[in-house]
Amino acid sequence: LSNYTKILNVQENDEGVLFSYCRKSTILTTPWREIKWGNNDEPLQYMKNFQPQNKRAKAIRVLLYGPVGVGKSSFITSVNSILQGRMTNKALASATTSDQSFTKVYQTYKIKKEGRGDFYPFVFNDIMGLEDGVGRGVRTDDIILALKGHVKDGYKFSSSSSLSAGDSGYKRFPSLSDRVHVLVCVYSANAPQMNSSVLKKMKEIREAASDLGIPQLAILTHIDAACGETEKNLKNVYRSKYLKKKMADFSSSLGIPMNCILPVKNYSSETYLDSDIDALILSALKLMIDFGDDYTDT
Template sequence: MGNKSSSKAPPPSPLFEEPWRKTTCWGTKQENLKYLKNFQPQHEEVKTIRVLLHGPVGAGKSSFISSVNNILQGRMTDEVLASYTHGEKSFTKKYKTYKIKKGGPGNFYPFVFNDIMGLEDEDGRGVRVEDIKLALKGNMKDDYKFNDRSPLSDGDSGYNFSPSISDKVHVLLCIYSANASEMKSPVLQKMKEVREAASDLGIPQVAILTHIDEACVETKKTLRNIYKSKYLKKKMDDFQSSVGIPLNRIFPLKNYSYETELDSDIDDLILYALRQIIDFGDDFTVNLCLQ
């Protein structure tokens, strides 16, 4: 009696047949670079659009700033320190404003980034929610050293009593990793508190999903699979459900990490997200000035 050949159904594809998000980001590097180079805040009282980054430890906050700097300088740079290890403790210790050079000495783009300590799941570790709330309102001075045991108070030298409109945060940017395990409840609770505080102030909120190449094999093959990846779509859906940031304000991308040269697909994703972030912040400052 002959052996019958057994046929197994092929495994389900990790990719959708069609992209789940339609995007025009590919091949737009030069267009977006030109837009950012010519950008000026709409309101004359606003000197810079301020973007505050927050998120769990190791999500890639400092790496995102480094990546933006690389692209806008047109080369790999080392001006923003970033930790490329997946440690449990925050690499960032101070409230630091990062300006990005534009052209000759003393010239900078009219938007800045503020990096803070990462959120951790234990009380007394990582940045305190109270500190983020003060930073949102512009009450935290540059180079303030975070104290994970007590928040900034109006009696500290790092407290800014009279924040200008440019000192205040204009966009809250949440950074989280596609390659991380599910966020623990204490971290999610802290993120919700920060989000509520930003919402009370009317500050627009955007999220960035990093480490997409490490999390998805198909995206590692080519970044252009990003909006076909079932895994990344689920990761974004889960984050939206947990934190509440709308899906159309969540942007998956890859930071520069091991690369030694600029990559057009990486640049397209980062610049596409950056342009949205800056525009959201600019719209907010116009409304703020009218109040």
């Protein structure tokens, strides 16, 4: 009876006792978090005008990490599509569910602005996904080196060995721009309970980032697949009881505050941009940039 709130009526006939139930509401009457829907001109203009406070930082560097198949590459592609004003395929993303990472190489993704040769002053780094067990997926040591700016673009991740000083992919003297300015955990709202092995790795990465003073956020993807009310209408995202609980559980397990967890839907089957999808992604993107900008200015 978990989906029902109370018995409305009891009737008895020849077939036995009949019960009538009142189904629980799966959405809240008012949203628990506010977001502007319908007009994305303001956040888009903010992105166009943004410049890092610290002139030594060429761009705010955002590092995405998380388990395999949660939508890290798809998020980068979605951001690129929104800022280009059309569907793009900036970061390759696997269309199939797998327990092995599709991303193998450490790569910086820049996003073009209007005008030839000009880029937004923020970049994304995608990494190999975290996998269950020892010797599988990206190694936490490599992510920690990336946080410090020691991993060169093009470095190919290895599950069996970590990058070390002297390797061709190791950057000995990283600049401020090479270092990560905001760390973003990506997790799927449609995923089952997180494996303890993966959770342990994520906590190790979080602790290392905290020691370095790097701000941290999380994005919860696949919110449409996880919740029928959100699938019907994306604007129900902050009215969905299920998604609120999912975010609270995620916050409790990983230690990321609720106000630092942003639910999003990446572009997947769509062939045209959607203002509601854009609104959620732009809201998350602005927080990433602002957090990273504050870090570079300290």
